[in-house]
Amino acid sequence: MKFKIILFLFLSFFQLSMSIAQKSFHKNKVIAHRGAWKANGNPQNSIASLKEAVALGCEGSEFDVWMTADGILVVNHDADFMGMPIETTNYEQLLTKKHENGEKLATVEEYLAAGKKQKGTKLIFEIKPSKISVERSKEVAEKSVLAVKKMKAQKWVDYITFSYEGGLKVIATDPKANVAYLSGDKSPSELKEAGFFGFDYNIAVLKKNPQWIQEAKDLGLTVNAWTVNKEEDMRWLLEMGTDFITTDEPELLLSIINN
Ligand code: MG
Numbered sequence: 001m002k003f004k005i006i007l008f009l010f011l012s013f014f015q016l017s018m019s020i021a022q023k024s025f026h027k028n029k030v031i032a033h034r035g036a037w038k039a040n041g042n043p044q045n046s047i048a049s050l051k052e053a054v055a056l057g058c059e060g061s062e063f064d065v066w067m068t069a070d071g072i073l074v075v076n077h078d079a080d081f082m083g084m085p086i087e088t089t090n091y092e093q094l095l096t097k098k099h100e101n102g103e104k105l106a107t108v109e110e111y112l113a114a115g116k117k118q119k120g121t122k123l124i125f126e127i128k129p130s131k132i133s134v135e136r137s138k139e140v141a142e143k144s145v146l147a148v149k150k151m152k153a154q155k156w157v158d159y160i161t162f163s164y165e166g167g168l169k170v171i172a173t174d175p176k177a178n179v180a181y182l183s184g185d186k187s188p189s190e191l192k193e194a195g196f197f198g199f200d201y202n203i204a205v206l207k208k209n210p211q212w213i214q215e216a217k218d219l220g221l222t223v224n225a226w227t228v229n230k231e232e233d234m235r236w237l238l239e240m241g242t243d244f245i246t247t248d249e250p251e252l253l254l255s256i257i258n259n
Pocket of ligand 1: 126
């Protein structure tokens with residue numbers, strides 16, 4: 001009996017502390033695109049740019065993930081790192097070059113470990129479509145979910161991807177994962193049907209199809225837009241009531257939202 005009470009108290013406390021952690025993420029719509037790098041000269045997708053997005057208090061910090069020839073997930077925007085094509089180069093070889101600030105090319109595990117040191121900024125994990133094959137895109141998607149689970153980072157991570165098949169693979173591997181689709185060629189109802197959490201479309205796509213914003217809301221999907229660097233576009237999306245705005249200018253967007 002005593003044991004049961006103690007167990008009950010422990011579980012209640014555990015649930016309470018988990019819900020506090022979950023509620024502590026910032027709610028300001030600002031997603032720093034490749035981290036916060038532009039205003040301060042950090043390399044894109046570096047741990048320094050992630051830390052800057054966290055310091056600014058962004059709701060999310062976005063980063064891009066590729067898989068090396070020998071199967072290591074690494075964080076970089078371009079298909080190449082310092083002239084070396086990531087998908088056909090081994091990880092050890094990629095370590096021979098560094099970011100301009102001296103950081104090494106981060107593995108996904110290292111990046112997630114850095115992101116988990118705080119609880120205000122979500123980690124917006126972009127799975128890059130493989131240039132080699134759709135099969136490889138699906139492999140990257142599955143490995144990404146397994147890496148997030150291994151790092152116990154599910155609460156921090158929302159996924160985005162241009163690869164529809166990759167997105168479906170994430171949903172199949174972790175049905176609770178939040179996955180938004182980037183390519184702009186699916187209607188909100190198609191995404192809802194397939195189990196996506198929302199869309200993250202180019203602002204030009206949303207200007208052409210503004211009705212998709214309300215349709216998404218009605219379906220319970222989230223709306224995000226990239227890459228929104230002009231003040232007038234930021235204001236338009238805020239008026240339309242989008243959930244997130246992805247920008248290279250998080251400082252500008254934060255100042256608009258806070259004033
Ligand atoms: Mg990206």
